[in-house]
Amino acid sequence: MRTTYVSHFGGTPMALLTRPTGGPVSSLAAPLRQPTRWVLNHALPNLMATRAARRGDLQGRLMVGSVGMTPDEVGHVADEVRASGAVHKGFFSYMTASLPVVKEVLSSNDFRTGIFDPGEGRIADLSRWAQDPEHRFGPLEPPSLLATEPPDHTRYRKLVTRVFTARAVEALRERTQAIADELVDSLDTTGPVDLVDAYCSQLPVTVIAEILGVPAGDRDRVLGFGAAAAPSLDTGLGWSSFRRVEAGLHDFDHYLEDHLEQLRRDPGDDLMSRLVAAEDDGVGLDMRELKATAGLVLAAGFETTVNLLGNAIALLRAHPDQLTVLRERPDLWANATDEALRVDPPVLLTGRLAARDTEVAGVPVRQGTLVTTMLAGANRDPDVFEDADRFDVTRENARDHVSFSSGRHYCLGAALARMEGEVGLRTLFDRYPDLELQPGARRRTTRILRGYDRLPARLGAPA
Numbered sequence: 001m002r003t004t005y006v007s008h009f010g011g012t013p014m015a016l017l018t019r020p021t022g023g024p025v026s027s028l029a030a031p032l033r034q035p036t037r038w039v040l041n042h043a044l045p046n047l048m049a050t051r052a053a054r055r056g057d058l059q060g061r062l063m064v065g066s067v068g069m070t071p072d073e074v075g076h077v078a079d080e081v082r083a084s085g086a087v088h089k090g091f092f093s094y095m096t097a098s099l100p101v102v103k104e105v106l107s108s109n110d111f112r113t114g115i116f117d118p119g120e121g122r123i124a125d126l127s128r129w130a131q132d133p134e135h136r137f138g139p140l141e142p143p144s145l146l147a148t149e150p151p152d153h154t155r156y157r158k159l160v161t162r163v164f165t166a167r168a169v170e171a172l173r174e175r176t177q178a179i180a181d182e183l184v185d186s187l188d189t190t191g192p193v194d195l196v197d198a199y200c201s202q203l204p205v206t207v208i209a210e211i212l213g214v215p216a217g218d219r220d221r222v223l224g225f226g227a228a229a230a231p232s233l234d235t236g237l238g239w240s241s242f243r244r245v246e247a248g249l250h251d252f253d254h255y256l257e258d259h260l261e262q263l264r265r266d267p268g269d270d271l272m273s274r275l276v277a278a279e280d281d282g283v284g285l286d287m288r289e290l291k292a293t294a295g296l297v298l299a300a301g302f303e304t305t306v307n308l309l310g311n312a313i314a315l316l317r318a319h320p321d322q323l324t325v326l327r328e329r330p331d332l333w334a335n336a337t338d339e340a341l342r343v344d345p346p347v348l349l350t351g352r353l354a355a356r357d358t359e360v361a362g363v364p365v366r367q368g369t370l371v372t373t374m375l376a377g378a379n380r381d382p383d384v385f386e387d388a389d390r391f392d393v394t395r396e397n398a399r400d401h402v403s404f405s406s407g408r409h410y411c412l413g414a415a416l417a418r419m420e421g422e423v424g425l426r427t428l429f430d431r432y433p434d435l436e437l438q439p440g441a442r443r444r445t446t447r448i449l450r451g452y453d454r455l456p457a458r459l460g461a462p463a
């Protein structure tokens with residue numbers, strides 16, 4: 001049986017991740033499996049994109065160039081995509097940056113996440129052979145929510161949303177505030193401080209560790225797993241990052257098995273303990289499904305909210321007039337968080353495969369075709385957002401962005417991320433009203449996940 005998966009966050013036709021199908025494999029050749037996986041899933045797509053970019057292909061330019069692009073430059077590529085029509089034909093897939101069309105694709109039953117069938121042939125055989133016999137399930141492979149579709153997805157999602165309720169998130173607000181207060185108190189006010197390291201990454205990881213019921217003593221370990229495995233949401237990884245990601249997923253998988261067993265035996269007051277016990281018609285999630293959910297919550301919660309905080313800090317510092325507005329109207333912090341998510345979203349794009357022959361905005365799309373939905377582009381659709389390139393914390397429809405996707409895979413952590421963004425940003429700027437960024441800010445080298453990897457700042461006197 002052949003089952004092949006494509007990273008739908010940024011999927012390329014070559015991003016082939018097949019489940020192990022068994023069969024005799026020469027032990028001599030086994031060490032070549034990992035490099036082969038990397039070549040098929042990352043190096044080759046990278047090469048194809050680089051060539052396409054050289055030819056001026058918009059999709060290639062976006063894939064290869066997005067790393068160094070500012071949010072406005074990404075917005076300009078989106079303008080070109082939109083100028084070529086509601087649906088643009090890129091070098092390996094259709095692409096759209098129109099907000100209504102993005103929503104249409106993400107909500108349609110004619111499209112699905114994940115599964116890409118390379119058909120018969122050498123590449124398909126090679127990708128099957130290259131699978132890790134000790135395959136660990138990453139956040140973009142079934143049974144992760146992000147890679148399953150109804151009826152499985154409906155069942156997982158029902159159980160998980162029963163635990164991740166709005167009330168549960170509100171209950172975390174107080175704790176998040178306490179963590180943010182502790183963190184701002186611990187910042188060094190004497191010299192430059194890297195806000196990503198000291199603040200933006202610390203806040204979400206501590207919150208996620210609480211959700212997962214990770215004991216305080218294990219937090220640094222889990223932080224390490226998160227840092228190692230989080231780029232698994234990305235595409236076009238270099239060889240050493242790819243190896244680190246696989247090792248991170250492997251270690252996290254082992255850790256989770258023990259941790260979840262522990263929560264089953266001795267449940268705590270955390271959301272994960274509740275998920276372990278949750279049942280629908282007497283059926284709960286099995287160990288594989290629980291591990292996939294916990295892994296996704298760790299990777300999604302860790303690697304995206306850090307970017308939300310960093311991107312928003314950089315935007316606010318670049319627009320001091322907006323900070324003045326927020327000082328006068330602190331009730332706008334929630335809206336400012338959404339406006340930052342709109343202008344510089346942590347997830348550049350996602351994609352869906354046509355489950356059957358269909359059409360998008362009048363363009364016929366054959367079964368199996370990938371449609372890339374450019375979330376960052378849709379967020380600047382001038383038909384939806386007036387003066388779309390302007391960063392405006394008072395914008396009335398700032399929340400209409402698609403940074404958390406749309407449809408049945410709409411981000412499960414959206415309320416949590418919004419709350420963390422609002423609390424985290426307000427607490428930092430209230431305490432350090434004179435905070436100034438210093439030279440040396442550096443963006444991450446990931447393509448799909450966009451954010452800062454360093455954000456040096458001088459905090460000034462605390463208020």
Ligand code: HEM
Pocket residue numbers: 008009106113145146147157296297298300301302304305308345346347350351403404405406408409410411412413414416417
């Ligand atoms: C600013 C922060 C965040 C952003 C921008 C973000 C973005 C996204 C996006 C774009 C998707 C859907 C991808 C697609 O449609 O292909 C998604 C799904 C998901 N996110 Fe988030 N996320 C964030 C924070 C979080 C947090 C904190 C959690 C954990 C509690 C989380 C958990 C999830 C889960 C479980 C899914 C899968 C939902 C499903 O497939 O049904 N996210 N997120």
